[in-house]
Amino acid sequence: MSEKLDRRKQYTRKMLKESMIEMLKETSINHVTVKTLCEKADINRSTFYTHYRDPYDLLMTIEDEIISDLNDYLNSYRFDQDEESKLMTKKLLDYIEDTPETFRILLNENGDPAFEKRIMNVAHQFVMSNTYELDETVSDYYSTYIISGAIHVIKAWIASGRPEGTDDMANLIHAFANGELHL
Amino acid sequence: MSEKLDRRKQYTRKMLKESMIEMLKETSINHVTVKTLCEKADINRSTFYTHYRDPYDLLMTIEDEIISDLNDYLNSYRFDQDEESKLMTKKLLDYIEDTPETFRILLNENGDPAFEKRIMNVAHQFVMSNTYELDETVSDYYSTYIISGAIHVIKAWIASGRPEGTDDMANLIHAFANGELHL
DNA sequence: GACACGGTGTTGGATATTCAACAAACAGAT
DNA sequence: ATCTGTTTGTTGAATATCCAACACCGTGTC
Numbered sequence: 115m116s117e118k119l120d121r122r123k124q125y126t127r128k129m130l131k132e133s134m135i136e137m138l139k140e141t142s143i144n145h146v147t148v149k150t151l152c153e154k155a156d157i158n159r160s161t162f163y164t165h166y167r168d169p170y171d172l173l174m175t176i177e178d179e180i181i182s183d184l185n186d187y188l189n190s191y192r193f194d195q196d197e198e199s200k201l202m203t204k205k206l207l208d209y210i211e212d213t214p215e216t217f218r219i220l221l222n223e224n225g226d227p228a229f230e231k232r233i234m235n236v237a238h239q240f241v242m243s244n245t246y247e248l249d250e251t252v253s254d255y256y257s258t259y260i261i262s263g264a265i266h267v268i269k270a271w272i273a274s275g276r277p278e279g280t281d282d283m284a285n286l287i288h289a290f291a292n293g294e295l296h297l
Numbered sequence: 298m299s300e301k302l303d304r305r306k307q308y309t310r311k312m313l314k315e316s317m318i319e320m321l322k323e324t325s326i327n328h329v330t331v332k333t334l335c336e337k338a339d340i341n342r343s344t345f346y347t348h349y350r351d352p353y354d355l356l357m358t359i360e361d362e363i364i365s366d367l368n369d370y371l372n373s374y375r376f377d378q379d380e381e382s383k384l385m386t387k388k389l390l391d392y393i394e395d396t397p398e399t400f401r402i403l404l405n406e407n408g409d410p411a412f413e414k415r416i417m418n419v420a421h422q423f424v425m426s427n428t429y430e431l432d433e434t435v436s437d438y439y440s441t442y443i444i445s446g447a448i449h450v451i452k453a454w455i456a457s458g459r460p461e462g463t464d465d466m467a468n469l470i471h472a473f474a475n476g477e478l479h480l
Numbered sequence: 481g482a483c484a485c486g487g488t489g490t491t492g493g494a495t496a497t498t499c500a501a502c503a504a505a506c507a508g509a510t
Numbered sequence: 511a512t513c514t515g516t517t518t519g520t521t522g523a524a525t526a527t528c529c530a531a532c533a534c535c536g537t538g539t540c
Contacts (some may be wrong), residue, residue, distance in 0.1 A: 120498065
């Protein structure tokens with residue numbers, strides 16, 4: 115027997131995850147009960163408890179998987195020094211565009227407020243090396259500033275239905291970070 | 298324990314049915330193997346055999362359910378004498394429009410050739426009473442004529458993406474049957 | 481406080497599905 | 511005819527899920 119997860123488990127987890135996302139469209143995590151979640155997923159309630167402790171546990175698992183997958187995705191690209199932040203932004207946008215609904219839901223007020231922060235931390239890892247010429251404290255603040263700005267622009271982009279392509283958005287965000295537009 | 302089918306069985310059958318329809322999009326029933334079907338459905342092969350004998354059995358079951366459901370659907374309407382055939386046509390078209398892909402696939406050459414005949418038999422039951430003024434033999438031929446014509450028009454309608462609404466199509470088919478258009 | 485309702489966490493037994501394996505059959509190539 | 515690869519139909523043991531039930535908890539109402 116290989117490491118492959120039994121397909122029954124795969125199915126059960128998949129259904130519960132999808133149902134969680136669906137429910138977060140309508141209500142906040144505080145109001146997601148195990149009962150209603152299992153009704154939506156058509157999964158027996160006791161089965162839920164063999165996989166997860168409670169709805170928060172499930173949501174954390176969803177987030178963990180996204181963060182892990184996003185890390186793998188971004189790590190699969192070799193970023194050149196001078197194009198690094200712009201290409202990373204493009205790739206992040208491409209990733210989001212693959213499952214836009216999920217990000218819209220998880221980054222809004224119904225989900226876990228910490229998810230936004232986790233995405234920012236991921237981005238942080240890739241941006242840091244692009245600010246090496248600043249001293250450490252300023253560098254940290256600066257990368258926080260541009261990442262926070264970028265994330266909120268991305269959230270607005272998602273919420274408005276992503277009218278711009280990922281290329282255009284990456285260019286725009288890059289221009290902001292480079293101070294090409296300022297007050 | 299009520300008559301409700303265990304949800305696991307429901308899921309297994311649902312997945313196998315959907316996968317059968319999907320496969321018939323690409324290939325004929327002769328080339329649908331249990332192995333490939335189960336791969337598509339992500340269901341263990343031995344499980345397939347607890348539910349169905351072979352792929353043909355599964356296809357017959359799909360057809361049986363559609364015919365039964367269609368009968369129930371049409372029987373739920375009270376057809377008045379003078380509007381009977383036209384309204385029945387409209388209802389049949391409405392039913393088809395609910396799952397157009399399924400009908401397109403099952404009525405084309407990849408599926409069971411007999412399905413078309415079964416749909417015609419259903420329609421036959423509802424049309425017969427509208428030809429009571431003819432003697433039995435002529436009445437039979439006549440209803441066969443108009444139903445065969447109607448079914449093939451419906452097939453063409455489905456195949457061309459259903460550009461006309463069900464109202465318009467019902468009116469058109471009714472006009473054909475009434476001899477309002479003829480050579 | 482008592483009561484009703486809804487949800488929870490757990491339990492035990494039943495059941496459906498999984499997986500791997502096997503022998504047999506089949507189809508195509510030589 | 512022989513060989514090879516694929517599919518089939520079946521089997522048994524393991525496992526995941528199901529279902530019903532229970533005691534408990536929290537909330538709201540009277």
